[in-house]
Amino acid sequence: MSILINKDTKVIVQGITGRDGAFHASKMKAYGTNIVGGISPGKGGMEVEGVPVFNTVEDAVKATGANASVIFVPAPFAGDAILEASYAGVDLVVCITEGVPVQDMIKVTPILKQNNTKLIGANCPGLITVDECLIGILPGMIFKKGNVGLISRSGTLTYEVVNMLTESGLGQTTCVGIGGDSVSGLYFIDLLERYENDPETKAVVLIGEIGGDAEEQAARFIKEKMTKPVVAFIAGQSAPPGKRMGHAGAIISSGSGTAEEKIKAFAEAGVPVAKEPSEIPGLVKEKLGL
Amino acid sequence: MKIHEYQARNLFQKYGIPVPDGFVCHSVDEVKKKVGEDDKLRVVKAQVHVGGRGKAGGVKLAHTKAEAIEHAEKILGMNIKGLTVDKVMIADAVDIEKEFYVGLINDRNTKSVTLMASSEGGVEIEEVAKVSPEKIIRMPIDPTMGLMDWQARKVALQLFSDPKEVRQAAAILVKLYQLYVDTDASLAEINPLVLTPDKKVIAIDGKMNFDDNALYRQAEILAMREVNDDEKKEIEANAKGLSYIKLDGNIGCMVNGAGLAMATMDMIKLYGGEPANFLDIGGSSNPEKVVEAMNILLGDKNVTAVMINIFGGITRCDDVARGLVVALDQIKTEIPIVIRLSGTNAKEGLEIVKTTGLPTVETMSEAAKKAIELSKK
Numbered sequence: 001m002s003i004l005i006n007k008d009t010k011v012i013v014q015g016i017t018g019r020d021g022a023f024h025a026s027k028m029k030a031y032g033t034n035i036v037g038g039i040s041p042g043k044g045g046m047e048v049e050g051v052p053v054f055n056t057v058e059d060a061v062k063a064t065g066a067n068a069s070v071i072f073v074p075a076p077f078a079g080d081a082i083l084e085a086s087y088a089g090v091d092l093v094v095c096i097t098e099g100v101p102v103q104d105m106i107k108v109t110p111i112l113k114q115n116n117t118k119l120i121g122a123n124c125p126g127l128i129t130v131d132e133c134l135i136g137i138l139p140g141m142i143f144k145k146g147n148v149g150l151i152s153r154s155g156t157l158t159y160e161v162v163n164m165l166t167e168s169g170l171g172q173t174t175c176v177g178i179g180g181d182s183v184s185g186l187y188f189i190d191l192l193e194r195y196e197n198d199p200e201t202k203a204v205v206l207i208g209e210i211g212g213d214a215e216e217q218a219a220r221f222i223k224e225k226m227t228k229p230v231v232a233f234i235a236g237q238s239a240p241p242g243k244r245m246g247h248a249g250a251i252i253s254s255g256s257g258t259a260e261e262k263i264k265a266f267a268e269a270g271v272p273v274a275k276e277p278s279e280i281p282g283l284v285k286e287k288l289g290l
Numbered sequence: 291m292k293i294h295e296y297q298a299r300n301l302f303q304k305y306g307i308p309v310p311d312g313f314v315c316h317s318v319d320e321v322k323k324k325v326g327e328d329d330k331l332r333v334v335k336a337q338v339h340v341g342g343r344g345k346a347g348g349v350k351l352a353h354t355k356a357e358a359i360e361h362a363e364k365i366l367g368m369n370i371k372g373l374t375v376d377k378v379m380i381a382d383a384v385d386i387e388k389e390f391y392v393g394l395i396n397d398r399n400t401k402s403v404t405l406m407a408s409s410e411g412g413v414e415i416e417e418v419a420k421v422s423p424e425k426i427i428r429m430p431i432d433p434t435m436g437l438m439d440w441q442a443r444k445v446a447l448q449l450f451s452d453p454k455e456v457r458q459a460a461a462i463l464v465k466l467y468q469l470y471v472d473t474d475a476s477l478a479e480i481n482p483l484v485l486t487p488d489k490k491v492i493a494i495d496g497k498m499n500f501d502d503n504a505l506y507r508q509a510e511i512l513a514m515r516e517v518n519d520d521e522k523k524e525i526e527a528n529a530k531g532l533s534y535i536k537l538d539g540n541i542g543c544m545v546n547g548a549g550l551a552m553a554t555m556d557m558i559k560l561y562g563g564e565p566a567n568f569l570d571i572g573g574s575s576n577p578e579k580v581v582e583a584m585n586i587l588l589g590d591k592n593v594t595a596v597m598i599n600i601f602g603g604i605t606r607c608d609d610v611a612r613g614l615v616v617a618l619d620q621i622k623t624e625i626p627i628v629i630r631l632s633g634t635n636a637k638e639g640l641e642i643v644k645t646t647g648l649p650t651v652e653t654m655s656e657a658a659k660k661a662i663e664l665s666k667k
Contacts, residue, residue, distance in 0.1 A: 027604065075503065101504035102396050103474050107433045109401040139603035139634055154549020159603045160654070163633055180548060183401050209549060212398045235552040238559040239568070244502075246533040246548025246570045249398070256416075276557050278655055 002129035002174045003149065003194040003201070004092060004118070005068060009133045012066040012090075013038040014057065014073055014081045016048050020096075021072035024137050025049050028070075031140040033133050036064035057088040068092040070126065070135050078122055079104030086117040094135050095121035095185070105183040112185070119185025123247070125155040125177035136177070146171015148284060149195040151188055152207035153180050153214075153249065157235055161207060161277050168281035173201045180209065180247025188218035196226050203229045203284050206271075210236035211250045211257040219265035229287035232266050233274045234259045291500045293514045294337040296379040298478075298496035305469040307462050307480075308492045312381030321362040321380065325355045331383040334361040336368060336375040339516075341414065346370045351383060373518065384492055389482035390449050391415050392463060394470045396477075396501075400430040403470065405437065405463065407445050411482035437467035450485070458491040459483070473511050474504030523586065530582050531572055539564025541661050542587035542596040542625075544580070546571050546605070554599045557654055563662035566593045580617035588623055595665035596627045597657050600639075607631045607639030618646050626664035630657035 011028070015021040016038025026049040029035045037052050037060040044055035054060035057069065069085040071078060071093065078097040085093045086108075093112075100122040112119055120127055126136010130145045142159055144166040152158040158177055165172065176191055178184060188206060195201045208215040215234065222230050236245055237259040244251045251257070263273045272287070274280045296314040303309050314337065315321045325332070336348030343349050348370050352358035358380060368375045389411030397404035407427045410418045418425055427448050431437050439460065446459035462483065470478045477499040484494050505512045517525060520536050527534035533548060537555075541563050545551035548570045555565040567590065571583050587596055600610050611631060618627070629650045631639040640650050649664075651657045 024604075076506065099503045101474055101507075102476060102501045103433075103471060103504065106396065106402055110432060110434060137604055141634060142603070152549070154547065154552075156545075156547025156601045156603060157549030157553050159633060160550055160553075160601045163601070182398050183396060207549070209552065214398070217399075233553075235549050235556065237556045238565060239552060239555070240537065243535050243568075245535065245552050245568050250548065250552065276560060276655060277553060278653060 001198050001200040002132065003191065003198050004127060004174060004176070005129050005133045005135060007034070007132040009068050009135075010034050010036045010064060010066045011068045011070060011133070011135055012036060012057065012060045012064065013051070014069055014071045014085065016040055016051065016053060016072070017043055017046070018072055022048050024072065025051060027140070028134050031134040032131070033135065036060075036066050057084045057090065061088045061090060066090065068135060069094070071095040071097055073097060075099040075101070079108050082108050082119060083111055086112055086115045089115070090117065092118045092120070093185075094124070094126050095119065096124065096126060096136055097121075098123045100181065102181070102183050105181065109183070120176060121179040121184055123181045123184070124179030125158065127174060127176040129174045130172050138175070138177070142166060143175065144171040146173070147200060147202040148172050149198070149201040149204040150175040150207070151191045151204065152177050153209045153247070154207055154235060157207060157277070161205060161233070161280055164278060164281050165205070165284070168285070170281055170284055173198065180249050182212065182249040188214050189221045192218060192221055192226060192230070196228055201228065203231065203288055205280055205284060206230055206232045208232060208234045208262060209247065209250045210234070210239050210245065210259050211247075213257065215262040216265040219262075219269040219271060222271055223269035230271045231274065231280055231283040231287060232271050233277060233280060234262050291502055291505060291511070291515055292339045293498055293500070293511070294339070294377075294516070295335065295496060296337055297514050298498045299379070301469055301473070301498065302493050302496055305465045307465050308490065310382045310384050310492060310494065312379055314377050314379050315362065316377045318359060318362050318366060321359055321378070325358045325380060327355055329354050332358055333381050333383045334358055334365060335379045335381070336365045336370060337377045337379055338370050338373045338375050340371045340373055343370060348375060384484060384494060385487050386482075386484045387487050388485040390484070391418070391479070391481045392466065392483050393477070393479035393481065394467060394475070397430065402430045402433060403467070405429040405431060405441070405445060405467070407449055409449055411484070415479070415481065431467065436471070437464055439464065452489065455485060455489060455491060462491060462493065473498075474501045474508050475499065476501045527586055531579060532583055532586070533568070533570040533572070534586055535568040536590065537565055537567050538592070539566045540592050540594045541665050542566045542569075542590065542593040543599065544569050544571060544583050544587060544596065545599045546601060550599065550601060554597065554654065554658070557658040558597070558662065561655075561658050561662055563658065563665065566590055577613040577616035580613050581620055584617060584621045588621070588625060593625060595661045596625060597661035598627065598629045599654055599657055600631050602631065602633035602635060602639065606635040607633060608635045608642060611639035611642035614643060615646055618648070626667070628657050628661045628664065630654060
């Protein structure tokens with residue numbers, strides 16, 4: 001078991017003929033992901049990295065039965081690419097593209113709901129169910145099969161933490177990078193709920209950031225609904241208000257979205273918050289009684 | 291991206307939102323030329339990208355032309371929260387019977403544009419939100435339909451009672467929403483929206499911010515951009531694929547990834563140091579990027595030590611290390627540098643970096659401690 005994706009997930013790559021799309025398609029394939037097709041309008045019939053290319057997502061879904069899509073198209077076209085996948089009936093859409101305008105994401109949201117499409121991102125590293133399926137740009141070699149789930153708003157910080165978990169003997173079930181934008185797809189609560197229902201996941205690591213109140217909402221959800229232990233880390237404790245720290249979502253606006261409020265909310269929910277990333281594996285072990 | 295009040299006012303006017311007559315002046319001479327000889331009551335307002343102008347003395351009433359000139363002389367050149375005022379807006383003063391707040395934001399929770407309104411106008415909405423959140427009306431807007439008339443009316447009815455006033459306010463809300471989506475705004479506020487004694491609804495003060503990710507398709511908005519020196523550096527860095535924010539500390543940090551860059555700053559602080567910046571070089575091993583990043587870091591005179599924190603993912607540490615060696619060879623500096631490489635091929639990377647003779651460490655914590663120690667020498 002795992003969440004969202006597994007060895008049976010059939011993945012298509014939107015923007016497969018681009019530099020990033022082609023590179024990561026080959027990496028995903030090498031990891032063992034079942035990449036069944038790529039999309040590049042006007043280049044249908046070609047092959048990239050041994051993967052057949054289609055003109056539209058609909059063609060690809062009809063021909064391959066794909067149920068997941070990963071998007072590498074440039075930011076001005078990413079919103080449209082998400083919509084195309086959603087209308088073609090793709091179940092899970094993962095948008096890696098960075099810099100997508102917020103209004104585009106807002107427009108996409110009700111359509112995803114209407115078509116019952118799950119979205120991860122935009123501006124995210126993707127997700128992985130260890131040893132089964134990798135969708136996105138995560139470095140597969142740092143993961144190890146195990147019982148810890150991980151959700152994060154960040155990219156490299158996620159890799160850092162995964163590496164620490166793996167080195168300390170804590171393997172992972174599914175790890176999800178939900179992205180650093182202010183309006184995005186599935187969020188902490190959507191995923192915590194899935195981890196709670198996944199028999200294989202025994203504990204969850206949540207890596208949050210300053211900005212917004214998703215961490216506070218997650219803390220309330222954990223307190224009310226979760227039986228499995230959660231360990232958290234919040235990046236940006238030293239960030240000044242009003243400055244956007246790289247991620248569009250990581251901004252403290254008018255005193256809300258601060259690290260202090262988030263840490264306090266987690267403390268109230270009984271979730272230990274690591275002072276620095278290297279404390280995370282120890283806290284997980286403590287919670288699991290290892 | 292932020293714009294000035296007068297620029298927001300001009301956009302309001304373009305969309306048919308009633309605003310008082312007014313104009314911007316860049317010098318006292320311009321004020322002398324533009325202000326009429328009548329004794330109309332006017333307001334002279336500093337134009338800077340921060341709030342709290344009134345409290346800082348940047349907003350003054352003028353009963354005569356002479357008074358307007360006098361105020362402009364004082365306000366131009368004034369320092370408000372670290373920013374120098376280089377222009378003022380002079381607008382006709384409006385008699386106020388009642389003040390309201392209306393605003394639009396991108397709401398992370400509803401994943402929509404949300405209209406907010408309150409009968410507590412003229413004060414900061416964040417204050418109202420803290421003290422009496424029940425006084426803020428919220429209306430999420432369906433992006434496929436836009437702000438529907440009934441929604442605008444429903445909100446206006448909670449602020450005004452007279453049907454004529456409700457109609458005026460509702461029309462303003464619909465126009466404000468249209469402006470908001472047309473310009474890819476991330477914030478549009480009218481504060482205060484006022485009711486005059488002769489029952490006119492007018493936007494007295496406005497504020498708009500815009501989504502940086504959408505500026506590529508907003509040429510008219512982009513043309514309004516004005517930046518201070520710190521922001522200039524940040525924008526230059528951005529153009530080179532780096533994400534840089536200057537802070538006040540002395541330990542320069544160079545990191546790959548925004549989350550890791552924030553965590554690195556936090557760690558420096560945790561061990562008693564002060565980070566000089568946020569700097570994300572992205573996922574590349576390109577030596578030129580490292581050189582650019584180092585130049586930015588060393589250009590900050592407060593920096594007394596540099597911490598380079600790289601986690602190799604898809605990009606391998608040995609590739610990054612080669613980039614670092616090339617870059618560091620070009621940069622001649624006395625400032626101590628600590629390098630930490632971890633992740634994919636970290637061992638090989640560290641071996642390569644050792645040839646530079648610079649101190650290398652394996653963990654973030656060690657790197658932070660070492661950088662703080664060296665910064666004090």
